[in-house]
Amino acid sequence: MPKKVIELPPADPNIISELAQSVEKFSVLATAVELNLFDHFKKPKSAEEVAKELNLDERLTKKVCNALVASGFLKEINGKYSLTKASKVFLLSDSPFYQGNLIKLYKKTREERWSKLLEALKNGPLGFQGNNSVFNESFILAMAEGAVRGDLPKTVEVVKELPEFKRAKKLLDLGGGHGLYALAFKEINPELDAYVFDLPHVLETTKKFVGDKVNLIPGDFTKDEIGSGYDIIFASDVLYRPHEELTKILKKVHASLSDDGILITKHWYIDDLKEDSTAVFFDLMFSILDKVDRVYSTPEFCDILESCGFEVVDIVDISDTHSPSKIIVAKVR
Template sequence: MPRELSLAEVFQLGYYWETKILLTAVKLDVFSLLDGQGRSAAEVAQKLGADCRALELLLNALVAIRLLTKTGAVYANTSVATTHLVKHGPQYIGHLLLLHDAEWGNWGKLEEAIKTGRSPVTQHVFETDPALGANVLSVLHRIGQQSGPDLAKRLALGQAKTMLDLGGGAGTNAIAFCQVYPSLSATVFDLATTLPVTERTIKDAGLEGRIALKAGDFNRDALGGPYDVVLMSDILHYQDLATNAALVKKIHSHLNPGGRLIIKDRFLDASGTSPAWTAAFAVHILVNTEQGACYRTAEAMQWMHDGGYVSVEEIERTAVVQGVKPSAGQS
């Protein structure tokens, strides 16, 4: 049994002030204004067109949180703020925080969502704000670059020649897989609004010759192929169960015999309470998508069984499931 929470920890859980202070500072782009030079609250307020007294309170709180320093009346960035919160820096992660800020209003409707079972939104962020979605993908790409090659190696795709990265986003997985397997070529399929980011990351990786781009809606459009491997990474939690089952079935006809469908997602265990991050993510998905849900691995495996796949297995707990299109004569 996990240890029970202390009262102090319960208080801490209910305490979101610092979260909104950080998100607002990123939204106002305070850290970029302080890049390379300290400024007084009056100077920052003047540049932002903000109220000086209110802004000073925000800056003081950012000092207390340890994102800024204050010497006399002059505020400056700490080194972590300089590295990760100054816009246009190579390691800027603000886009992800801007996404959290954009979703703030939806979280305010959680009580209503719980009572009615309905999400307050009708579209997810990749549809409503493609520019923000694209920026978020570039941050996720930077983070994912560390784990992509390990995943590629663990999947042992040595024989595969062609791969489809469905809803491939910035192409993080396609790039990592092509780097690990020199004879592999990939296609990244995604919405037309997302592909400019993908094009950039592929160019940066020098893989334009081995990774093709295909624009479309994966539920409606043809996916090309057939492929030896199809990867669906972090796309199914935006969609309802029936749509996912249909998509898994559709992919079967885009695979070569013996080809593999690999689904990597944030799955819940049978109890729905673990992994802990995913149990909270499931609530996030409830309030921020109309149709989405965090699924159990068993549900994804059922979509594969129903779609005609064999050798269906959970190859990484609550993270990766795989099915194989039968070879001729195999069932």
């Protein structure tokens, strides 16, 4: 305790309060998404009306609505609540930019992993489950929602200007999941023969996004052959792998490219602990369960590429506050 009770602390305590409140705000938002609450406010309504529609406690529903107003997701006028621009764009289930599945994934990750941080610190990593059950439809939908809110359009803007893309005939989206990158590349270059390689059960969801516009190849790229003669292999957020496993995958990719083919990767990197804070926490999340590192700095990743027979020809920073992404273009050496 301070020597004098009227003495102010020598640092701003709001850094702690704001962090605690962000947890509370997210809890309210995740609960509202779980209830599909925002769809019920397409037209202004009272909290009592929505509580009756969803069979909720009226008093608590009003307080949740007030909290959503405080967070910027609802507006309140004369006892009626309505949507803000952000909630219309990101929280209506029929919006092309809906983020509900991604929010549910955030909540699941925080409950299943971050709650075990203290245990892992005391006893060591708790053991990484290497099965593929995590890649279910909800996960793929969440990844699609994360892509369309920024990284997908920014990546396409970079890739479409590459000379190698303009003359490419055959492209593989490695571990492409939802397939939206391959679909976007195909839309820009209709003559492109685009493929998505992913696990068989994942491709069942991929079909819902791409239809018959993109070719699908079932398999596990950590074990199976991925094809050959590709002008471009694209990999987005699938190469967070231990060094030895990553090296094997990259050598396989190298062998699957044509002589003048290129690899395009888009991933998070830790180059600055503050500027890349999202990647810092992402790395820590992995480490709660895993004994090996999976997130690299840009120079570390480039060194691994070089050791696998690639020459890095370009690095494009498309990062923002919450997505420290860089695109690395490497050609076969």
